[in-house]
Each structure stands twice: as C-alpha cells, then as structure tokens.
Amino acid sequence: MLRGVTSPVSGPLSGPLLSATGLGMIRGERVLFTGVGLSIAAGESLVLRGSNGAGKTTLLRILAGLTRPETGDVTRSGPHHWFAHREGLKPHETPRTHLGLWSRAWGSESDLDSVLSRMGLKRPADVPARYLSAGQRRRTALGRLLLEQRPIWMLDEPYTALDAEGRDLVLELIEDHLKGGGGVVAAIHGESGFVPTSEVVL
Ligand SMILES: Nc1ncnc2c1ncn2[C@@H]1O[C@H](COP(=O)(O)OP(=O)(O)OP(=O)(O)O)[C@@H](O)[C@H]1O
Numbered sequence: 738m739l740r741g742v743t744s745p746v747s748g749p750l751s752g753p754l755l756s757a758t759g760l761g762m763i764r765g766e767r768v769l770f771t772g773v774g775l776s777i778a779a780g781e782s783l784v785l786r787g788s789n790g791a792g793k794t795t796l797l798r799i800l801a802g803l804t805r806p807e808t809g810d811v812t813r814s815g816p817h818h819w820f821a822h823r824e825g826l827k828p829h830e831t832p833r834t835h836l837g838l839w840s841r842a843w844g845s846e847s848d849l850d851s852v853l854s855r856m857g858l859k860r861p862a863d864v865p866a867r868y869l870s871a872g873q874r875r876r877t878a879l880g881r882l883l884l885e886q887r888p889i890w891m892l893d894e895p896y897t898a899l900d901a902e903g904r905d906l907v908l909e910l911i912e913d914h915l916k917g918g919g920g921v922v923a924a925i926h927g928e929s930g931f932v933p934t935s936e937v938v939l
Pocket residue numbers: 764765769787788789790791792793794795796
C-alpha cells in the first residue's frame with residue numbers, strides 16, 4: 738500500500754484503472770463464479786449485482802487484493818479505497834478521533850473539520866462510536882474517502898443504514914470522484930441512484 742502518498746486522480750492516465758480477467762471462486766463446494774472479466778477506466782463506474790450470497794463481497798475482496806481468487810488475475814493501476822460492510826470503528830473512537838487517526842496515518846492534507854462537516858458529523862463529532870447511530874458510524878467510515886485521493890473506490894453496500902440525505906451525500910461523493918477522473922466499483926442492492934458505465938451480475 739502506498740502510505741502517505743497523495744495520488745493525483747485526474748491527469749493523463751493511460752489504460753484502465755482496474756481490470757480483471759477470468760476470475761473464478763469456489764466457497765465450500767459451491768462455484769460462486771467463473772470467467773468474470775471487468776475493466777474500469779477513469780471516470781467509469783461498475784455496479785456488482787446479485788442476490789444475497791451470490792458472491793459480490795467476495796468479488797470485491799478479490800478486486801481489492803484481500804482474497805486470492807481460484808483463477809484469474811486482477812490489475813490495479815494505483816491505490817484504492819476499500820469501504821466494507823463493517824465500518825472498522827472501535828467503540829471508544831469518535832468521528833473526530835477515527836478520521837484524525839487515518840488522516841495522520843496517511844499524511845492527509847484534508848482539513849478534518851471540513852470532512853466532518855461534509856459528512857454531516859459536526860454535532861456528533863466527539864461522541865464515541867458505541868453511542869453513534871448506525872448511519873452516523875457509516876458516515877464516519879465514508880469520511881475516510883475524503884482524507885486521501887485514491888483513484889479507485891471499492892464500495893460494499895455504501896447506502897446501508899443511511900437516510901435519504903446520507904444517500905444523496907454518497908451519490909455526490911461518487912459523482913465528484915468520477916468527474917475528477919476516479920473509478921468506482923460498488924456492490925449495491927436495489928437502486929444505485931446513478932447510471933453505471935457497466936454492471937456485473939453474479
Ligand atoms: N471465508 C469464507 N469461507 C467460506 N465461505 C465463505 C467465505 N466468505 C464468503 N463465503 C460464502 O460465499 C458466499 C458468497 O458470500 P458473499 O459475502 O460474497 O455474498 P454477497 O453477494 O456479498 O451477499 P450479500 O448480498 O448477502 O452481502 C456465501 O454463501 C458465503 O457464505
């Protein structure tokens with residue numbers, strides 16, 4: 738992982754940001770998927786679809802390099818943000834301390850108060866995660882996306898637990914990221930709220 742390095746998202750990038758060929762995965766005795774190929778270039782988005790247990794999270798984990806596929810290859814042209822089901826907040830962490838920690842770890846130049854404000858977290862900024870609502874925890878985790886520019890965003894069910902305003906906020910973040918030349922892969926149940934460049938149905 739490139740730590741403390743801010744990657745320019747816009748700029749002359751040649752080739753895809755992310756590509757995969759021939760991905761196959763087995764879990765237990767079940768073949769989850771075979772022969773999955775995909776590619777996203779700057780400004781493109783891809784939505785993963787499929788019923789519960791179809792393998793969306795598994796595919797995202799493979800794309801992020803967190804799980805090794807049975808077959809196939811993944812190529813990423815730069816660093817990515819990984820946004821998982823679990824927010825990764827410890828019970829004692831507040832939105833400010835959580836984002837502050839990652840900000841320092843990444844050498845972020847983003848203004849923490851601006852990130853908290855953008856995520857609608859000014860009021861609960863100093864409330865420990867164990868007292869935050871599910872949506873506030875989600876917004877805190879999503880705030881990490883704004884701490885460091887990374888060309889590829891991998892989002893697992895980014896709208897979970899969010900109210901209508903939170904959902905609009907995520908949409909705005911995605912749109913801004915795509916306009917800036919980034920790419921997004923997201924596993925989404927139901928309406929994505931945007932027209933993806935492509936879809937993979939598992
Ligand atoms: N580490 C693992 N070991 C064994 N089986 C696993 C493992 N991880 C996932 N599975 C199984 O693989 C299948 C796909 O899981 P996955 O989480 O990728 O599905 P999903 O499409 O993201 O589902 P959902 O929509 O419910 O989030 C499930 O049957 C799950 O139980």
